[in-house]
Amino acid sequence: MRTISFGQLWRRAVAVAALALGLACKREERRFNATSPSAPAYAAVTLDTLQPGVPSPELSVKSPSEGNAYDISQGKQLFEQWNCSGCHSHGGGGMGPPLMDNEWIYGSSPENIVATIVEGRPNGMPSFRNRITANQLWQLAAYVRSMSGLEAKAPSPGRDDDMQYKVDEQRTPIRTPRASSSRNVPAKSERP
Amino acid sequence: MSARPLPAEHTGESDPKSIESVHGRLEHVWRNGPGLWGWLTSVNHKSIALRSIITAFAFFALAGVEAALMRAQLARPESSLIGPDRYNQLFTVHGSTMMFLFAVPMVQSVALYFVPIMIGTRNVAFPRLNAFGYWVYLIGGVLLYAALFTNTGPDQGWFSYVPLAGPEFSPGKRVDIWAQMITFTEIAAIVAAIEVIVTVFKQRAPGMSLNRVPLFVWAMVVMSFMVLVAMPYVATASMMLAMDRLIATQFFNYAEGGDALLWQHLFWFFAHPEVYIIFIPGLGMVSSIVATFSRRPVFGYTAIVLSTVSIGFLSFGLWVHHMFATPLPQTGQSFFTAASAMIAIPTGVTIFCWIATIWSGRPRFDTPMLYVVGFIALFTIGGLSGLFLSAVPVDLQLTDTFFLPGHIHYVLLGGMVFPLFGALHYWFPKVTGRMMSERLGKVSFWLLFVGVNVTFFPQLLLGAAGMPRRVYTYLADTGWGGLNLTSSIGAGLLAVGLLVLVVNIARSLAAGPPAGADPWGGETLEWAVSSPAPDYNFAYIPIVHGRSALWADTGDLDAVSGLREDRREVLQTTMLDAEPDSRHEHPDPTIVPLLAALATGVTLIWGIFDPIGFAVGGALTFLALGAWGWPQKTKPNTHEIVEVPK
Amino acid sequence: MTWAGSIFDTAGGPAERIARLTWFLIIVSVVTYLLLLVATGIAMRRARARRLREQLADTGPDTESRLTRNISIAAIATTLILLVYVTATARTGKAIAWPVNARQPLTIEVTGHQWWWQFRYRDSVPSNWLTTSNELHIPVGRPVRVILLSNDVIHSFWIPELHGKQDLIPGHRNTTWIQADRPGVWKARCAEFCGHQHAKMAFDVVAESPARFNQWYVSQLTSAQPPTDSSARRGHDVFMQRTCIMCHTISGTQAGSSVGPELTHIASRPSIAAGTLRNTRENLGRWILNPQLIKPGVRMPPNAFPPADMNALLDYLETLK
């Protein structure tokens, strides 16, 4: 019986599989040796969309941790261990505003979140300037975005080995961000 | 006494092409379709088994490359050849490939190739299920290696302990891909086990009662039953792990009442029988080789069969010796020391019987027999090093050190790979019709034998020296550099040995001397057919009168006639005494198994990324299996009398 | 300090008993293995002799019965050896169990983290509970009960010179015990795969006389004194105002986080980075500048401090005796 040579079929299968999963490699990459510049390139970040004259084009500072599963999970561990969960709880808020809803007072893009962490905010957000390296800032920003579903599903974290206080980020539906005025927005009615 | 060849017309020697002759008609009915479509739709047990053997060897080679890379990294202390992340992927995929993509599929493929011929039937019991099993196995293997090549390989160890493998400490999809690969390979293993059991119990040649079944077939049946009992555990455990990671179930979340030890119990309850699933077929192969090359039936047939069965049962009672360092009650652990010691008795008896066979036989030490002696030498070191690990106090010092890889490789290389290479040299002529070169065979054997010892004995010593396992590097002042370098050199030797083996195979395929039906004068039925065996194996199903089918001194083999020649028919016999029972029509080549496998693949792979994948994939699989089970229009039924000469 | 620690250089009761059982098993294995090789050798030599004499395979009834007899003898011998083996194992197991009537045992809680060790010495008076990292001091001759805890993944606590390993499993409260019969400094290590830096997750074990142990214990209990000289004071500010404050504890100062190892008496420790580097100024500097080069994947980020700050920080850390 005539068979096409097995090796040739095998090679083709591997090539196809590599292509299909090519995109996965960035998502699953473990970035270790990210040398940390002293100040991340968030300085050129604008907060408000209202700009005199013609608004200048959206400046996108690519966050290296965007969509990277390892970085987001590191961000989650740092969020717990550096007491962010003390004020923001696990996204529901407490002393600090909730982070899993779609109201963003100081911007929802990674660089805005990094700016908020570094500079601090007037109503009680401490400033972590010089206390957190740039790479960890991007990791924290990526995790904070995943709390309201702004990160892709696959790299977002699943449940953690603790009390199950909420649906994990992987299955949190995306909530399109909405700039909101200030803390005293009307109370959230019971979510369905 | 030499084997008595079947009468000419039985062996299909006369002109096979012509439609008039029996073989021409059977060949026309039983052959695979032409070209790629024929390849994809084939349901012939030999073509699927051969394809599966080649795939398993390919994965063996890939895992070998991974092992070589790991030994290169560990050759020198603090070497920066491979980083921790890549190294963790390498040792996880090496372990997973060897266990799930090489060992179990290989022994099952060898079973699926030779068991039907050895018991004198034309095809395996569920041919389409056989094809489905291969495709699912292939998809699982491709999935794992696609992940490894895109830097998404699993990195949590082939045993995947929770909580490291849990959702919190293994971000991303790496462990999910590993868990689904387990599900694929388990489906394939269970499917193959069902086929072997049903084939052996329902389609033996008339007269081959249970006490005349060849030892090789006994080993394969025991292995299949163990697969049926053990594999569902890991399939369940990997599904539980995938669910914990994807839809937040709490099986292993100790905070909400789950338990990390639950995974270890479930996994090792599967994994210990798994290493015996891999080792018992080795016994079968050694029995076949020892019998043929000692020119006498294996001594103590009943003893070996009972030992094999008792090993099968006992292997389910030992799993906790993998977990002696966990907080389990002391008395419970000593129970498992006793159980682990008990399993050494049947193993010992089997080895003593082989030595007795050689002792009272007239052995010819060709390459297969050399591999058997190599097996006895290496496997015994593995078994004895196992004694150290089943003694709780000593295990507390040696578990999770490099003593473990030493022990594993002595047992698995000694217990399975050496018998496998012996079987390769033994049955290569039957599969390809060409002899392998004895000279290259011996060279590759000695390279491999020395290579195993030089690679893995230092690892036993490293274990005693306190080197933990699964470390991507070690500090210079640990003093472990010398032994590691020796071990890496040994790995080089192994690589050269494997290369010589591959060269031997390639040269024999191209220009090996023709082998004829029975080059070694074996006792079992596969030597009664031509090499390679025709698609239908036997034109006339032989009747067996004794345990050594071909060495019985009656004249020509009696045979059963009367099976249809215009349709694919197989004779079914009763379970105990193999009395002819009924004729059963086998399905024609069909693409449906491939479609069902692809649907299963879509279900499981898409399910990793979105639970909706299970629903949609499930529907696809439903359709595919529906097509599989769709009743064919029955062909006109012509009854014919089937006489069997007394 | 060397990693000599093979399981045969014992320094404690349990390890010594295990080593004795190990030697017994080695002897039994070698003898069994030789017997087996001899049997196979004889079988092969007799077989070649028969082939030379062109005799047929000898399957006569008397050979069969003789072989059956030999095999049953071998099987019974195997069973006997295994019985001896199981009893020896059980006896050793009993011998290395926790001595119930131990006099005033020392109790230490060990918590495994991803890739470093935390030790907490218990005491009847809460203010004598000492917490240290990556360094375990024990008094010679006194049984030490070890409670094994983990909050992240499974690790394994193993000091080859003293006792077998025991796993630290999240959600379980595993215990083991060790006792040093002679003073010494050994390198203990994690023995269960726990992620990227499992390979470099070790700690130092220092067994010393009870007197020196108490002296060490008291000195470790004292908080860090505020630095006196200017460079150390500047190093203190760098520590308190840069990334270090987020992860490390120096009792006596504002730094109280236990994300990373506790550093109150880091200068008194033989090694740093969980037993990976010798505790020298140069190593400490290299480690702080970029830990990822030494232990890729470790949770400590690279810290690009300017040289002046780095030197001041090193001066400060060296005051933490």
Add this chain to the structure above:
Amino acid sequence: MIDRRATRHIRPTYIAARAAVTFLALAAVGTACTGGSEQTAHAKTSPPKTAQPGTVGSDTLVAKSGVGAGKITIPGAAPEDGQWLRPAKDYASTRFSGLDQITTTNASQLKLAWSFSTGVMRGQESAPLVVGGTMYVVTPYPNILYALDLTKPGAPAKWKYEPQPLAAAQGVACCDVVNRGAVFADGKIFYNTLDNQAVAVDANTGKEVWRAQLGDINNGETITMAPLVVKGKVLVGNSGGELGIRGWLTALDAGTGKIAWRAYHTGPDSLVLIGPRFKPFYKTDQGKDLGVSSWPPDKWKQGGAGAWGWISYDAALDLIYYGTANPGPWNPEQRPGDNKWSSTTFARDPDTGEAVWAYQVTPHDLHDYDGINESILLDLPWNGQTRRVLVRPERDGYVYVQDRATGEVLAADTFGVVNSTSGVNLQTGRPAVNQEKEPQVGRVVRQICPAAPGTKDWQPSAFSPRTGLLYIPHQNLCMDVESVDANYIAGTPYVGMNVKMYAGPGGHRGVFDAWDPIARKKVWSVTENFPVWSGALVTAGDVVFYGTMDGWFKALDARSGKLLWQSKLGSGIIGQPVTYRGPDGKQYVAILAGVGGWSGAIVAAGIDARDSSAALGFANAMRDLPNATTKGGTLYVFGLP
């Protein structure tokens, strides 16, 4: 001859395949539809009850009043002057007013006299003061002080004083940026700001007299308590147990604002002002430097034990009584030992601050049971003789009756569902801790009652000598907890516990009890849907007032608990009701409405309750509060027509 059985054409594969297909389909559909069911197996949120008025509890006896009615006297009781000079009304903290114009008969005609919006929409926990013709109101952050002229119709604001505290203080205020009120003494109004300042304002002109900075928000300290002025000293305590502060009580000279003395609640005896006069009643409270030896080394420096609750003063014994807050961090395994002096009741000399006795109510606190609740000073008949006692409905669920002079615990009886302890041993003074309910690191311990806010939190109870009953507004909550290792980073929370609260047995989350301190049991009890987070007020007219978190301000018959009158205010009520005689000689009742505090944080801070551990676990118990009330900040004054 094989017998010619009909060749069976049944296809074994056909049957097996069909079974497999149906199984797979079922499995697929099954997994798909489970989707993300949120794990609320344990979050037993009670079905939101319709806001029907509180149902009177089952043990409504016909008894008109307590055993000691009329026989219990309040030490140092001054004649009723129709004013309200300090949140607790008198030094004995009885919140009993001698005015009797509003009686059980005419209470039903109460109607709104006037109202005033404070302009601040956070938790209004303070008590309005009435001095002469002026009412003084303090708002939550930014802590504005309003003076309202009662002589004019509609009580317009005369002046307002704005201390402008640091905005960042809001980031370290654990349980809403509240303030519990001011106090009037020698012509000045004293109160605290969130960023740890004590201010004195001239009562007439509203000019600042002095201002003293007492703590640092960078150490996590805030001040929310209402001060108390005793013998010319302003007593102020800090809060921040959840941020790793070191608790203290400071006395400032009322005239100059200089610090007279400061008593820390952890650390060596010299700083805790424990000296020769210190005679604690129980053995485990005796010993040297227990504030250091009962903590792991140096952990007392972040040991919490603030003093953000109520202070009482007994002029005869010349002792002030107050309690200290919970130890930090919540995770008990990080602080082995008794953790002295957290959750402790102190008796101190107001002039020197020297401790005379102390009783640690909850040694080695496991569940955040602060010991800051009010101690009501009474002289009541006990076993045949009149004992000078203090009665304190404690957060751990027991009503303690203690001898005021020695600290001996005479009685401790539960007034709510308690399973975290099984009784208080009166010989040793220590509660019998239920080991099953001890939090564990990494494992969820379930159904701990009472929850962290306790059976009664800060909301003050009231006592009427006429009925001899103690009126206790409190909650009925239980919780699941999981300890985690807390990391101390100054200025950030240092809690170490995941908490999830829910309604306790019975499904109702609030209770208003009338408790007889002599018979030591409830006389009548009213259940409410939401926790009763407002203070209580009882008057000589035998009317008792309290507010509910969904905005109902209620008046009940003090003897039988029957609802006399209620009015729906603009927002949930967590304030302290007061009553006074207006310039027109009529009796008025005033209450601040504005939901917030720890229980109302879900509304005040806009919490997203999909995270059931939000607001330290309270959000899970108050999921339906946003439907019942919105934020507010309005003062309501009611009077008879």
